[in-house]
Structures are given as C-alpha cells and as structure tokens.
Amino acid sequence: xxxxxxxxxxxxxxxxxxxxxxxxxxxxxxxxxxxxxxxxxxxxxxxxxxxxxxxxxxxxxxxxxxxxxxxxxxxxxxxxxxxxxxxxxxxxxxxxxxxxxxxxxxxxxxxxxxxxxxxxxxxxxxxxxxxxxxxxxxxxxxxxxxxxxxxxxxxxxxxxxxxxxxxxxxxxxxxxxxxxxxxxxxxxxxxxxxxxxxxxxxxxxxxxxxxxxxxxxxxxxxxxxxxxxxxxxxxxxxxxxxxxxxxxxxxxxxxxxxxxxxxxxxxxxxxxxxxxxxxxxxxxxxxxxxxxxxxxxxxxxxxxxxxxxxxxxxxxxxxxxxxxxxxxxxxxxxxxxxxxxxxxxxxxxxxxxxxxxxxxxxxxxxxxxxxxxxxxxxxxxxxxxxxxxxxxxxxxxxxxxxxxxxxxxxxxxxxxxxxxxxxxxxxxxxxxxxxxxxxxxxxxxxxxxxxxxxxxxxxxxxxxxxxxxxxxxxxxxxxxxxxxxxxxxxxxxxxxxxxxxxxxxxxxxx
Amino acid sequence: xxxxxxxxxxxxxxxxxxxxxxxxxxxxxxxxxxxxxxxxxxxxxxxxxxxxxxxxxxxxxxxxxxxxxxxxxxxxxxxxxxxxxxxxxxxxxxxxxxxxxxxxxxxxxxxxxxxxxxxxxxxxxxxxxxxxxxxxxxxxxxxxxxxxxxxxxxxxxxxxxxxxxxxxxxxxxxxxxxxxxxxxxxxxxxxxxxxxxxxxxxxxxxxxxxxxxxxxxxxxxxxxxxxxxxxxxxxxxxxxxxx
Numbered sequence: 001x002x003x004x005x006x007x008x009x010x011x012x013x014x015x016x017x018x019x020x021x022x023x024x025x026x027x028x029x030x031x032x033x034x035x036x037x038x039x040x041x042x043x044x045x046x047x048x049x050x051x052x053x054x055x056x057x058x059x060x061x062x063x064x065x066x067x068x069x070x071x072x073x074x075x076x077x078x079x080x081x082x083x084x085x086x087x088x089x090x091x092x093x094x095x096x097x098x099x100x101x102x103x104x105x106x107x108x109x110x111x112x113x114x115x116x117x118x119x120x121x122x123x124x125x126x127x128x129x130x131x132x133x134x135x136x137x138x139x140x141x142x143x144x145x146x147x148x149x150x151x152x153x154x155x156x157x158x159x160x161x162x163x164x165x166x167x168x169x170x171x172x173x174x175x176x177x178x179x180x181x182x183x184x185x186x187x188x189x190x191x192x193x194x195x196x197x198x199x200x201x202x203x204x205x206x207x208x209x210x211x212x213x214x215x216x217x218x219x220x221x222x223x224x225x226x227x228x229x230x231x232x233x234x235x236x237x238x239x240x241x242x243x244x245x246x247x248x249x250x251x252x253x254x255x256x257x258x259x260x261x262x263x264x265x266x267x268x269x270x271x272x273x274x275x276x277x278x279x280x281x282x283x284x285x286x287x288x289x290x291x292x293x294x295x296x297x298x299x300x301x302x303x304x305x306x307x308x309x310x311x312x313x314x315x316x317x318x319x320x321x322x323x324x325x326x327x328x329x330x331x332x333x334x335x336x337x338x339x340x341x342x343x344x345x346x347x348x349x350x351x352x353x354x355x356x357x358x359x360x361x362x363x364x365x366x367x368x369x370x371x372x373x374x375x376x377x378x379x380x381x382x383x384x385x386x387x388x389x390x391x392x393x394x395x396x397x398x399x400x401x402x403x404x405x406x407x408x409x410x411x412x413x414x415x416x417x418x419x420x421x422x423x424x425x426x427x428x429x430x431x432x433x434x435x436x437x438x439x440x441x442x443x444x445x446x447x448x449x450x451x452x453x454x455x456x457x458x459x460x461x462x463x464x465x466x467x468x469x470x471x472x473x474x475x476x477x478x479x480x481x482x483x484x485x486x487x488x489x490x491x492x493x494x495x496x497x498x499x500x501x502x503x504x505x506x507x508x509x510x
Numbered sequence: 511x512x513x514x515x516x517x518x519x520x521x522x523x524x525x526x527x528x529x530x531x532x533x534x535x536x537x538x539x540x541x542x543x544x545x546x547x548x549x550x551x552x553x554x555x556x557x558x559x560x561x562x563x564x565x566x567x568x569x570x571x572x573x574x575x576x577x578x579x580x581x582x583x584x585x586x587x588x589x590x591x592x593x594x595x596x597x598x599x600x601x602x603x604x605x606x607x608x609x610x611x612x613x614x615x616x617x618x619x620x621x622x623x624x625x626x627x628x629x630x631x632x633x634x635x636x637x638x639x640x641x642x643x644x645x646x647x648x649x650x651x652x653x654x655x656x657x658x659x660x661x662x663x664x665x666x667x668x669x670x671x672x673x674x675x676x677x678x679x680x681x682x683x684x685x686x687x688x689x690x691x692x693x694x695x696x697x698x699x700x701x702x703x704x705x706x707x708x709x710x711x712x713x714x715x716x717x718x719x720x721x722x723x724x725x726x727x728x729x730x731x732x733x734x735x736x737x738x739x740x741x742x743x744x745x746x747x748x749x750x751x752x753x
C-alpha cells in the first residue's frame with residue numbers, strides 16, 4: 001500500500017510536470033592568444049653563461065636564460081677606476097660609478113669604497129605617447145611605473161636607439177650593494193629624478209651624523225634635508241658588523257619604497273684578498289661570491305620580494321605635470337585602500353622569474369639564500385622538495401640550537417632571513433634532484449592580476465633538469481600559454497592547453 | 511681633430527676625498543706608473559691578484575676610439591652609442607660623441623658660418639616653465655644651413671645632464687646623433703656641422719624622464735620644418751593622426 005502511493009506520486013499521476021524546450025548549450029570558442037613570447041629571447045650572448053675570468057676576476061657559471069653580463073661583474077669587483085678604457089666601454093657605467101681606493105688594513109683588498117647611485121624612473125609617461133618610456137616588463141605585457149636606484153651610468157637610458165627598453169643597469173629591484181666589514185664606504189646619491197629622495201641605511205651600522213656634522217640617517221624629519229632633484233649628497237659609514245641588511249628611500253616612504261627604491265645591503269665578513277662584487281644588478285645569483293661565503297657555500301642568491309598595487313604605480317603616467325603627480329601620489333592615493341595585484345621576486349613575476357631567479361643547484365651542495373621581504377604583508381616562503389635551515393635573522397647569526405629547519409619560512413615586512421639550502425638527498429634537507437617550486441604560500445602572492453599561476457613563483461632546478469639555455473626541463477603542462485599578455489589580461493581559459501576539445505573552454509556568448 | 515678644445519673644469523664640486531683619489535689615479539695610470547705617488551697624494555690600490563699590466567693609458571681627452579667593439583656591434587649599447595668608426599672623447603667629467611669639426615656635409619659647398627652657442631642646463635632653468643623640474647636656459651636655437659656650431663654646454667646641477675641632438679645625416683654622424691654629457695657640474699665644448707636642409711632637430715637630455723620633465727628643445731636650421739611637440743614654452747603635446 002505504501003509502495004503504490006509512493007509510485008503514484010513519482011509518476012505524477014495527479015499533476016504532470018512541464019519543462020522548457022531543449023536548448024543546446026553554446027559551443028566552446030577558441031580564444032586567440034596573440035603573440036606568445038619565447039621562453040628565452042635570442043638576444044642573449046650565450047658566452048655570458050660560462051664560468052670565466054675577466055680582468056683577474058673569477059666569475060661563476062650562470063646557466064640562466066638571462067645571466068648577468070660578466071663584464072659588468074668584473075667592473076663591480078675592480079671598480080670603474082681600475083678598468084681599461086675598453087673594459088669600461090664594455091659596460092654602461094660612468095667613469096666614477098664605483099671608485100675603489102686604498103687597502104687600509106693591508107689584507108689585499110680595497111677598503112675605501114665610493115659608490116655613486118642615481119634614481120631612475122621605469123615605465124614613465126610622456127605627453128607625446130601613450131606607451132611607457134624606458135620600459136621594464138615585470139610579466140608579459142605588464143609595465144607599471146617604477147623607481148629604482150641604479151649605479152651611475154653614462155649615455156642613453158634605453159638599450160639602443162630603436163628601442164624603448166631600459167638598458168640593463170636600469171631595472172628592478174634596486175641592486176644589492178656589497179661591502180666588507182670595516183670598509184670606509186661613501187654612498188653618493190645623485191638625485192636625477194624629479195622628486196626628492198634620500199637613502200636610509202636599514203640595519204647597517206652607520207653614525208647618526210657624518211664627521212662634518214651633516215645628518216647621515218636619510219630621514220627628513222630628523223636627520224637632514226631631502227636631496228632635491230638635481231642635487232647630490234653623500235652618506236658615510238664604516239660598518240662594524242657583517243650581515244644581510246637593506247637600504248631604501250625614506251621620503252614619503254610608504255610610496256617611494258613600494259615604487260622600488262629599496263634594495264639589499266650586504267656586509268661581508270672581513271677576509272684577506274676579498275674584493276667583493278659591489279653591485280648585484282637585479283639581485284639573484286651572485287657570480288663572484290665573497291671569500292667568507294665561498295668557505296661554506298657553493299652558490300649564493302639574493303632574493304628580494306615586493307608587492308605592487310598598480311593603482312599607485314600608474315600615477316606617474318597620469319600627468320606630465322610634476323605637481324599633479326606629487327599631489328596624486330602624496331595626497332590622493334590611499335595606502336589603506338591598496339590592493340596589491342602583482343607580486344615580484346627580483347623585479348619579475350612568473351613566468352619571467354624562470355628566466356632570472358631560478359635557483360640552480362646540484363646534489364650535495366650548500367646554497368646561501370639572502371631574503372628581504374620589501375612588501376607590505378607577511379611572506380610565507382615555501383620550498384618544495386627541501387627543508388632549508390634558517391641561519392640568520394635580520395643579518396644576525398642565530399645560535400646553532402636556534403637555527404630552525406622547516407619548509408615554510410615567515411618573513412615580515414623589511415625583515416631579512418638567511419637560509420642554508422642543503423641539497424644532500426636525505427629525505428629531510430632534500431628529497432633529491434628535480435624541478436622544485438619555491439614561492440609565497442599566502443595564496444595571493446602567487447597571483448598576477450588575480451590570475452594563477454603568477455606572482456613570485458620560481459623554481460629550484462638541479463642541473464640535470466636544466467637545458468643549456470636555462471629552461472627547466474619540465475614534464476607537466478606547457479608553460480608557453482603563460483608567456484602571452486592575454487593570459488594575464490584574464491582572457492584565456494586556463495586549461496586550454498590541456499583541453500583540445502574545449503570541454504572546459506570559453507562558452508560562446510559570454 | 512686634435513686642436514685643444516676649449517674646455518674648462520669649473521669647481522670639481524663637493525665630491526669628497528674619494529673622487530679625488532679617482533682623478534689622481536687616472537692621471538697616474540696615464541703615465542703608466544699607477545703605484546708611484548706624489549708626496550701627500552693617495553696611493554691607488556692595486557692587488558697582486560690583478561694583472562698589473564692592464565692599465566688605463568688613454569684617458570686624455572683627445573683619445574679617439576675606432577671600431578673598438580668589433581664587427582657587427584655598432585650602436586648596440588655595449589660600447590656606447592656611436593662607437594665604431596665614430597669618435598668619442600671622454601674623461602672623469604665629460605663625454606662628447608660624434609664631434610665633427612671639418613667634415614663638410616656633401617650637400618654643402620662650404621661652411622656658411624661659425625656659430626658659438628652657450629647652453630646651460632639645470633633645475634634652475636625649469637623655473638619659467640610650470641610643471642617641469644629640469645631645463646635648458648633656452649628651448650630653441652636658430653642657425654643657418656651648413657653652419658659649423660660650437661656648443662659650450664654648462665651643467666649647473668650636481669647630477670648628470672646631456673645635450674643630445676638627433677636626426678643629423680647618418681653617413682656623417684653614426685645614428686644621426688651628436689652627444690655631449692657632463693657627469694656633474696662643469697662644462698665642455700664640442701663642434702658639429704649641419705647640412706643644408708631647413709629642418710627642426712630634436713635636442714634633449716636622454717636620462718630617464720629628463721626630456722619629459724623639461725629638457726626638450728629644438729635646433730632650427732634656416733626656416734625649419736615645423737615645431738616639434740612638447741617643447742616648453744613653444745609647443746604642446748603631440749596629436750597623433752586621426753585613425
């Protein structure tokens with residue numbers, strides 16, 4: 001009886017159901033992806049990747065798509081005053097960009113270091129063009145405005161006459177500066193930009209005032225006047241302690257620092273015969289590590305993380321009137337409402353991080369990583385395949401018992417962490433050779449314009465998995481769709497490369 | 511080509527001790543004896559590890575660099591623009607590229623006249639132009655066709671500035687460019703010759719954003735061929751052609 005009632009209800013014996021006429025869902029359409037860039041542009045000179053000695057300076061092999069120019073490295077170790085004319089002409093540096101003086105303690109390396117920095121604007125505007133000027137691309141098709149410190153250069157700001165691309169000295173992030181413990185260092189900022197700036201040495205031992213009484217801390221509210229456009233000012237220091245520190249502009253710091261005016265400042269332990277590589281342009285692989293680092297490590301990488309709210313960065317293109325740019329940036333933009341949409345490692349987002357910020361390694365190595373979080377929120381750095389050991393916080397060595405080994409390392413704003421990455425395959429420090437991602441695990445950090453994968457994703461790549469042109473020999477989905485502007489403009493269905501029938505593709509009419 | 515140019519340092523400026531080391535070191539290197547020092551002068555460091563035979567011997571201001579970049583590398587930025595069969599003179603303070611004192615352009619029967627210009631650059635010269643921050647003391651210079659122009663370029667700022675002219679004939683000026691650059695306050699003089707066509711040449715400083723923020727000007731030969739856009743005090747923004 002109960003069964004019959006149920007069946008009657010199911011068959012709609014009392015009221016008949018109605019339905020809409022069948023309507024075929026629209027087909028999937030193919031979204032045109034536009035120009036897909038090559039993984040590695042062919043303009044690079046492959047000899048740059050080789051280990052070599054130039055002008056007596058030993059330069060490590062760098063099997064990246066975009067290695068540092070060995071001529072530049074030699075100049076940064078010797079100083080621009082210790083080069084032949086031909087060697088200097090092989091770089092873009094000015095004659096006085098880096099002057100190395102006397103060996104004060106007689107240990108075989110110069111201890112008087114005079115660094116000259118300028119301020120460069122990348123992806124700036126022009127009244128005569130809607131295209132950005134002196135360009136630096138952080139992701140395919142993405143060029144927000146940036147400011148960076150750069151070693152003093154000569155000649156044109158662009159790489160050549162026909163191009164609008166900034167020359168290789170002018171880029172994000174501001175370069176890592178390296179000096180030796182005890183060096184007498186002078187840093188001259190020649191403010192070639194249209195806004196006032198200063199240099200504040202963060203964590204670096206420096207006196208509050210110079211010998212002549214002028215303020216030396218770079219803070220306008222306490223230490224001294226700002227360096228106005230067209231002016232220069234020198235900071236003097238003789239740091240007593242080694243460690244991974246930072247330097248940044250302290251004018252309207254919330255904006256200027258995030259615009260890019262921040263870099264690593266490393267004081268290396270004093271050793272004999274240790275002329276250091278004073279600049280590491282674009283951070284990343286250090287091709288001439290210091291004697292102290294070479295004692296314990298096979299390779300060294302500088303890693304600078306920062307986030308970008310394009311609403312701030314595009315203000316510089318909103319007008320050509322410097323007063324309007326100042327008003328907009330200083331009095332209209334609201335940092336409290338900022339929504340970062342790009343996350344950079346060494347000035348680039350994925351997939352461009354793969355061209356420059358791969359950590360190349362081999363089994364049974366120790367790799368030194370110096371990390372600065374220059375961004376606005378906590379970095380939760382995760383390394384696949386490895387558990388590195390934290391050796392230093394803010395440039396101060398931790399007691400051995402305090403050196404934690406873990407796979408997500410927290411770094412707060414402006415903090416520095418030194419890591420020892422061991423590639424010994426013991427299932428703890430390393431699980432073996434491969435292509436192992438390393439990235440921010442706060443999920444926002446792996447997005448670009450809210451598209452994934454993006455942000456600060458990069459990879460630890462063992463040499464056996466690396467092609468000669470610096471491309472990781474991956475075996476997953478093709479990376480090529482990520483090398484087009486359309487992908488990060490959110491136009492391309494994300495699985496289209498794996499979905500030839502378009503079952504997860506773009507429905508027509510959307 | 512080897513006339514001693516009219517070139518003076520004004521004050522070296524408050525560059526401090528270490529830049530003096532650099533200047534002295536360079537002059538010592540010119541003599542080929544970098545390690546000898548005068549009483550009271552700083553000694554340049556030279557580590558044993560470095561190859562002591564490699565010394566700069568060519569920083570005298572009249573040095574000509576010919577094809578020093580090898581084949582196929584003209585203008586690629588590696589050796590500086592315009593090197594390769596061009597000339598450049600350079601020292602601690604100043605650089606002049608593609609100077610031309612006596613190669614008369616092929617469309618000129620002779621040099622029509624010698625003109626001397628003095629150009630000052632610095633933040634001070636932006637004061638007459640609201641919204642800019644750097645400037646030249648004039649934004650236009652008028653010269654006659656086939657004239658030989660000697661420019662004394664004076665930088666009154668403590669940062670780098672340039673006086674760079676584009677659009678000259680490429681057979682005479684690599685990449686059509688004549689370029690003067692000062693590393694800081696001071697001055698330098700150089701010479702070039704314009705051809706006969708009546709044209710407006712772009713003159714600017716190529717350091718990032720210096721042109722956009724005031725350092726843009728024009729050299730008008732004869733009646734010229736129309737103002738270039740965005741020259742302070744003279745013209746407004748470029749209007750792209752209607753689609």
